[in-house]
Amino acid sequence: MRRLALRLVAGLFAVALALGACGGSSLDSLTGILRDPAPDVGGVALADASNADAPFTLKAAPDELLVVYFGYTACPDVCPTTLADLRSAVRRLEDDASRVDVAIITVDPDRDDGERLTSYIQSFFPGGHALRSDDADELQAAADAFGAAYEVVQTDEGVEVGHTAYLYGVDESGLIRVQWSFGVTPDDLEHDLAYLLREGI
Amino acid sequence: MRKLIGLLAVLTLLVGACGSSGDLVVEDAWARTSASMQEAGAVYMTINGGDEADRLIDVSVSSDVAMVAELHETAMAEGGDGMMSMQPVTAIDIPADGAAMLEPGGFHVMLMKLAEPLTSGSTVELTLTFENAGTVEVSAEVRED
Numbered sequence: 001m002r003r004l005a006l007r008l009v010a011g012l013f014a015v016a017l018a019l020g021a022c023g024g025s026s027l028d029s030l031t032g033i034l035r036d037p038a039p040d041v042g043g044v045a046l047a048d049a050s051n052a053d054a055p056f057t058l059k060a061a062p063d064e065l066l067v068v069y070f071g072y073t074a075c076p077d078v079c080p081t082t083l084a085d086l087r088s089a090v091r092r093l094e095d096d097a098s099r100v101d102v103a104i105i106t107v108d109p110d111r112d113d114g115e116r117l118t119s120y121i122q123s124f125f126p127g128g129h130a131l132r133s134d135d136a137d138e139l140q141a142a143a144d145a146f147g148a149a150y151e152v153v154q155t156d157e158g159v160e161v162g163h164t165a166y167l168y169g170v171d172e173s174g175l176i177r178v179q180w181s182f183g184v185t186p187d188d189l190e191h192d193l194a195y196l197l198r199e200g201i
Numbered sequence: 202m203r204k205l206i207g208l209l210a211v212l213t214l215l216v217g218a219c220g221s222s223g224d225l226v227v228e229d230a231w232a233r234t235s236a237s238m239q240e241a242g243a244v245y246m247t248i249n250g251g252d253e254a255d256r257l258i259d260v261s262v263s264s265d266v267a268m269v270a271e272l273h274e275t276a277m278a279e280g281g282d283g284m285m286s287m288q289p290v291t292a293i294d295i296p297a298d299g300a301a302m303l304e305p306g307g308f309h310v311m312l313m314k315l316a317e318p319l320t321s322g323s324t325v326e327l328t329l330t331f332e333n334a335g336t337v338e339v340s341a342e343v344r345e346d
Contacts (some may be wrong), residue, residue, distance in 0.1 A: 067236050076241035076312070077275050078285055081305035084346045116238045123237035149282045162278055162286035180283060183306055186346075 030195060031188040032169070041068075041145045042174015046105065046138070049114025049130040050122065055104065056129055058142075059174035065098045065196055066170040070148045070163055072108035073120040078165050078182060083124045086167060089189035090125070096197050098150040103129035105142060107150035107163045146176065169196060206280060218323035224253040225295060230313070230327070236320040242267070242319050243324045244310040244341045245303045250295040253336070257293040259330035260310050266325055268314035275290070275306050287311070294332070319343045 041058045048056035060066035067086060071079035083104075090097050102125040104193055106112040109132045112120075121128035134138045143150060150163040165182040169192065230246035248257065251264065262270040271289050278284040285306075293308050295301045303309050310327060312319075325341040 073236070073238050076239075076243040077273070077287060077305060077309050080236060080239065080243075083236070084233060088346055119237040120239060121236075149284050151286075157289075160286065161327050162284045164283045165285045166283070181283075189254065 030178045030192045032180040032184065032192050033166075034178060035147075035176060038175040038177060039131060039145065039147060040174050041142075041168075041170060041176060044145045045144055046131040046133055048103075048113075049132055050118040050128065053114065056131055058103070058145075058170060060101060060170055060172045062172050064101055064172065065193060066101045066103060067193075068103050068105065068146070068168045068170055070105050070107050070143060070146070070150060071114050071165070071167075072106050072161055072163070073116055074108065074159070075161065078163075082165060082167060082182060082184075083121075085184065085186045086189060087124050088186040089193060092190045093184070093197070094151075095183045096194065099197055100193060101127065101129070103131050105131045105139075107139070107143075108152055108159070108161055109139065110152070111159065123165075152194055169193070171196070204278075223278065225255055225331065225337070227329065227337060227339050230339045232319055232325050232341045232343050234321050234343055234345050235286040235315055237318070239318075240314055242312040242315055242325075243273075244270075244312065244325060245305065246310075246339065246341065248295050248301045248303070250297050250299050250301070252297060253333060254297040255295040255334055256332040257295060257329055258291070258332050261328045261330075262310075262312060263326060265316055267312035269312075270327065271311050271313065272308070273311040274308050283297060292332075307314075321345055 044058040045055040047053040058068065090100050104121045106117050112132060114130060114132060117130035117132055121130050146168055148164045153160045167180045168176050169178040171177050177196060180189060226249045228247045228249060230244060232242055232244045235242050255301050260270045260272055272293060274290045275285055275287045278286055291299045293301055321344055323343045325343060327341060329337045329339055
């Protein structure tokens with residue numbers, strides 16, 4: 001009987017340790033993808049349709065984070081899912097929510113004019129930036145800097161768009177500190193955003 | 202006589218249970234609210250298969266909601282560059298006694314050319330057509346996430 005009690009205590013101790021380790025590790029690192037070396041996108045600037053087409057440089061304001069997404073407004077499934085999950089994560093940051101800025105870069109500028117793109121991103125994020133270019137080379141160069149890819153094909157049935165669906169977390173020096181794959185949960189997004197905002201950017 | 206009534210009640214219950222467990226059931230149908238200027242939407246749901254395998258072969262929606270509804274699948278392109286794209290599919294398999302999930306990043310009902318924005322609290326009525334089960338009316342709740 002005494003043995004059993006000892007075993008129980010040992011077991012409880014092990015569980016407590018495991019729980020502690022679990023809590024600790026989840027606070028000490030990012031859940032998203034870390035690229036080494038971190039790509040520098042701070043040299044890229046695109047016209048911001050939400051600000052009278054003024055050039056927007058792809059870096060965060062001081063002590064903030066900029067989250068960048070390559071997408072398009074006619075996207076029914078992937079883009080709204082990711083942007084809605086990002087919105088949930090940012091809302092949960094409460095006081096720090098204002099330190100996260102969001103920009104969408106359209107991969108479908110033929111259909112996404114400035115007004116449409118601005119209205120779209122700002123229905124998720126009121127201050128969201130609507131970045132676009134009618135110059136195919138300029139858009140490609142911006143995508144290359146991030147490692148993003150896209151393809152817009154005109155078919156008999158309409159326009160088919162393929163695109164990489166990552167979110168990129170960019171700091172004030174223009175480095176991609178973390179990127180998240182499609183399907184990342186609001187929990188993991190919230191954790192990583194809070195981590196970066198707390199640990200210094 | 203009492204015994205007979207009791208037996209009849211039990212038998213009736215059994216028959217009832219048998220019928221309900223053997224049918225295909227659609228659950229948790231929902232659509233995300235559409236962003237401003239978003240022309241296309243998606244509806245997601247879980248389709249629990251009945252005793253026999255079935256196939257979802259068609260979907261339709263009232264023109265008050267969207268011009269056309271289609272069965273689509275989002276998939277990661279081959280080649281390893283992580284590119285995602287969407288294709289129409291002719292059918293979605295519903296396994297016997299299993300489930301087909303229509304969920305973000307996978308199979309979904311695509312609503313093309315939305316007539317009105319999809320707003321929180323409203324519903325989207327769809328008619329699904331299955332190869333064996335015939336038509337099933339589904340009411341999808343519109344919500345943010």
